Amino acid sequence: MTRSFWFLLICAGCGAPCGGEATTPAPWYDSRGPVPAVTTSTVAVGEVGDRTWRTGAQATFLPTSAVERDTFARVIPEILAAVRGKAADPKAFAAPLAAAGFTLEVWQVGGKSYWVLLEDPARRRGAGAYLFRLGPPQPEEILLQAPHADYDVGTGDISAQLFFAPPPGNAPRALFLNTIHRYQVTPGQRERRPGSPADVAHNPDHLYAHATEAALTAGPMLVVQVHGFGTRSDDDGDDDDVPAGTTMIVSAGRETGSTPRSNAVAAALRRRFGDGVRRFPEDVSVLGATTNVQGRAARSRAGDFVHVEIAASLRKQLRDGGAPLQQLGEALFDTPVAEAR
Numbered sequence: 001m002t003r004s005f006w007f008l009l010i011c012a013g014c015g016a017p018c019g020g021e022a023t024t025p026a027p028w029y030d031s032r033g034p035v036p037a038v039t040t041s042t043v044a045v046g047e048v049g050d051r052t053w054r055t056g057a058q059a060t061f062l063p064t065s066a067v068e069r070d071t072f073a074r075v076i077p078e079i080l081a082a083v084r085g086k087a088a089d090p091k092a093f094a095a096p097l098a099a100a101g102f103t104l105e106v107w108q109v110g111g112k113s114y115w116v117l118l119e120d121p122a123r124r125r126g127a128g129a130y131l132f133r134l135g136p137p138q139p140e141e142i143l144l145q146a147p148h149a150d151y152d153v154g155t156g157d158i159s160a161q162l163f164f165a166p167p168p169g170n171a172p173r174a175l176f177l178n179t180i181h182r183y184q185v186t187p188g189q190r191e192r193r194p195g196s197p198a199d200v201a202h203n204p205d206h207l208y209a210h211a212t213e214a215a216l217t218a219g220p221m222l223v224v225q226v227h228g229f230g231t232r233s234d235d236d237g238d239d240d241d242v243p244a245g246t247t248m249i250v251s252a253g254r255e256t257g258s259t260p261r262s263n264a265v266a267a268a269l270r271r272r273f274g275d276g277v278r279r280f281p282e283d284v285s286v287l288g289a290t291t292n293v294q295g296r297a298a299r300s301r302a303g304d305f306v307h308v309e310i311a312a313s314l315r316k317q318l319r320d321g322g323a324p325l326q327q328l329g330e331a332l333f334d335t336p337v338a339e340a341r
């Protein structure tokens with residue numbers, strides 16, 4: 001390996017400033033070495049799964065390293081600042097991300113530009129995929145997440161469509177996706193157990209959790225997670241106690257009750273989808289996301305968190321797009337702040 005690679009790796013791992021000319025907007029790494037290529041490609045929304053959550057089928061899960069954690073703690077806030085600007089340069093982030101085992105790509109989707117952080121294909125280990133929208137600041141910055149895109153069948157497709165083709169109004173700034181099945185250990189081996197290290201929503205040491213915390217340091221942000229119940233790739237038994245007729249469960253991830261935000265979102269969803277929309281814990285006692293690490297992170301930084309579980313039959317309808325999907329996006333992203341407070 002080259003000397004410059006190890007220099008980058010040491011700097012990213014220890015978090016210390018590196019020598020050399022400062023690089024904006026990421027001045028903390030040495031910019032004198034070779035800059036990895038940043039590819040630009042046109043991507044269809046239907047291709048997102050093959051490039052993100054399906055890439056881990058042949059991967060062996062590896063725990064998050066100090067280099068990954070420290071790099072993301074620095075890079076994610078700087079990327080969020082850069083993509084809101086007029087002259088954002090993805091090359092400024094390519095070198096430190098490469099040292100952490102990630103590539104940065106620019107995707108053109110529907111005529112708009114996005115920055116996408118993907119695992120190096122030679123180092124796939126279930127570390128997640130992180131997508132960012134370029135554009136001016138929104139009235140409210142939103143982080144959309146599908147932590148179990150392949151387990152909660154259809155949630156990845158629904159979230160991708162909401163991210164790349166949102167209804168008019170607030171558009172999510174970022175979309176975070178898993179890149180390995182929540183119970184996968186090695187290719188073909190899955191171990192269903194509480195606290196599975198590959199489960200990005202319940203492992204506080206996963207890079208996905210650190211990426212979420214880093215995003216929340218960049219300023220106020222609403223975190224919205226899309227999940228599913230009823231038909232999954234594996235049945236974990238959580239669905240058994242869902243009351244008949246339930247089509248959605250809206251939660252703030254708190255056992256103590258809904259928040260003004262989750263109450264408002266539930267009401268908006270009920271107006272669009274009917275009385276099958278229920279709140280946790282007021283209306284149902286399961287699937288409330290009380291152990292969700294992203295929810296805890298949002299609350300610890302005075303952010304809002306909305307966790308939505310969607311029944312299998314409704315997910316099938318939403319995957320087809322059209323008016324129901326747009327109505328879901330309107331309720332999740334455009335519930336007035338005054339109404340939520």
